[in-house]
Amino acid sequence: MICIILQSDLQLFFHQEQLNLCNKFIERTPDRPDSFFQYNRQLSDKINAVRELPITRHESCNTRRYSLPHYSRAKLSxxxxxxxxxxxxxxxTILTLINRTSEDYLHELIIIDDCSEDVGLLDNLKQLMRNLFTTKSRLTLILKRNQHRKGLIWSRNEGVRVASGNYLLFLDSHCEVNKGWLEPLLERLALNSSLAVSPLLDPIEPETFSYRTGNVLLKGGFDWSLHFHWLPRVLAELESPEMQYTSPAFAGGILMISREWFLKLRGFNPELQIWGGESIELAIKLWLCGGQIEIVPCSRIGHLFRPRHAFEFPPQFDQKLDSAQATYLRNSKIIAESWLDEYKYLFYALKPAAKQIPLNIHEAQLYDPILIKDGHQCHRFDWYLRHVSPELKLQHWSFSALGTLRNKGRCLHVESTFPKLELLLTSCFRLKVSQWHLHPETGQLSTESKRCLGVRNMKSPERPQLMLEPCVTGQVPSQRWQRRDTQLLHAETHLCLDNPLKNQLELSSCRPHAASQSFQFALEVGAQA
Incomplete structure (x- = not known):
């Protein structure tokens, strides 16, 4: 670990000599295609390290006087x-943070390289920072390189372990900090130490690096598959869009929180591997155990949202599974088992492949959700659904059945073989097996891609045939199905979905107790209308 002290006057104004130093540092980047980084690296190299950004927050934020604690009680790591x-x-990311943060509050910057291919980066960065800033006084820069890949979750916990400030800011490495970002967040935390606050994220376009205004009418949330989603924010009467607002979850891994409060909650779950789910787990834990999450639109940080992961995940226990999906499924399963209580069946209904993933939790682990719940008298997950994210509770209550659709140990799946879609029966434990929803009023049996199972040739002498077609609003005879015990009866033809042979699906006369006509949803919610 390398620790250096930087100059007290942190406002960096670039002269030609400083620009040359930055350019020499950047020129040592290993030659990799843009696909390696998932953004336009050549353009990034040409853009100034600290460029002028548009002021995206509301003008009232610029003139407001913030009530801040004394910097001796509000040191930021x-x-x-x-x-x-x-x-x-x-x-x-580093220089916009230093340049646009009050030196009184910026206590230390902890940078952890998770065993990147660019092995000389941290040594070169150490030398660059020493040359850009004189070695005097306040900001401490701590640089550490993992000797083997340990992941974002482990690295962030390690960063907290060596931190000494009153507050923590977790920041991604592909950001641009905008002016005045700190004061609105710090004011909220000073008023309520159990808060966790997030700036409003302004998206940076990965191809052009254009800096855009973030949407103040969105809040963070997730679905029962434990995937993050943006949700619409509904303004209360007399509520201004620029006011801070509560959010069920946060995005981008950018969060500011009291270090004492974070440690009381035992940080990120160390049993979660590499990347994925850690922010959802922390969000659930915060809300259930006496905290809150707020998004503060007067604070703006630009975040580059890449189209997909720019890194590989280490191989998992089963080489047949995609390592990224297997890692995320395992992490999500830990969250479901730790925090969802009786609602975890909804997660398994949508992610049956998680059932076969072993958790391999260490017996001597220090992180025990049960002890956290007991120590903080945490609410059960039903409280979260009632008070924090009612959208999540209502998400599947509009269906009479949902999840995988099983027949004799295999599941009904839609295979995309361009240019057509094929219906087949496959292993229920394959990743991304189709999820089905039975709508109680219309009788439509739809996939998550909004395709409905329909029937053609309903009145012709020929045998009616199954087909996948776009779902149509309203009650459509060709798309109307009825639940009869475990059978799926097509309402117009009075025939049942049948699997007479191994991978053959057809309609045939309904036969009571026929195993080939028995289709079980992962979850039966309620009766059809």
Missing amino acids: VVISFYNEARSMLLR
Whole structure:
């Protein structure tokens, strides 16, 4: 671990000599295609390390006087973990943070390299920072490189372990900090120490690096598959869009919180591996155990949202599974088992492949959700559904049945073989097996891609045939199905969905107790209308 002290006057104004130093640092980036980083690296290298950004927050935020604690009680430790980030992007994150944060509050910057391919980066960064800033006084820069890949979750916990500030900021390594970002967040935390606050994220376009205004009418949430989603924010009467607002979850891994409160909650679950689910787990834990999450639109940080992961996941227990999906499924399963209580059946209904993934939790682990719940008298998950995210509770209550659709140990699946879609029966434990929803009023049997199971040739002498077609609003005879015990009866033809042979689906006369006509949903919610 490398620790250096930077100059007290942290406002960095670039002269040609300083620009040359930055350019030399950036030129040492290993030659990799843009697909390696999932953004336009060549353009990133050409953009100034600290460029002018548009003021995206409401004008009232610029003139407001913030009530802040004395800096001696509000020292900020910033934790940045990265893996295979382009040098120019990482440098832009660091220098915009230093340049646009009050030196009184910026106590230390902790940067952890998770064993990136660019092995000389941290040594070069240490030398660059020493040359850009004189070695005097206040900001401490702590640099650490993992000797083997340990992941974002482990690295952030390690950053907290060495941190000494009153507050923590977790910041991704592909950000640009905008002016005045700190004061609105710090004011909220000073008023309520059990809060966790997030800036409103302004998206940075990965191809053009254009900096856009984030949407103040969105809040963070997730679905029963434990995937993050943006949700619409509904303004209360007399509520201004620029006011801070509560959010069920946060995005982008950018969060500010009291270090004492974070440690009381035992940090990120160390049993979660590499990346994925850690922010959802922390959000649930915060809300259930006496905290809250707020998004503060007067604080703006730009975040580059990449189209997909720019890194590989280490192999998992089963080489047949995609390692990224297997890692996320395992992490999500830990969250479901730890926090969802009786609602975990909804997770398994949508992610049956998680059932076969072993957790391999260490017996001597220090992180025990039961002890956390007892120590903080945490609410059960039903409280979260009633008071924090009613949208989640209502999400599947509009269906009479949902999840995988099983027949004799295999599941009904829609295979995309361009240019057509094929219906087949496959292993229920394959990743991304089709999820079905039976709508109680229309009788439509639909997939998550809004395709409905329909029937053609309903009145012709020929045998009616199954087909997948776009779902049509309203009650459509060809798409109307009825639940009869475990059978699926087509209402117009009075025939039942049947699997007479191994992978053959057809309609045939309904036969009581026929195993080939018995289709079980992962979850039966209620009776059809």
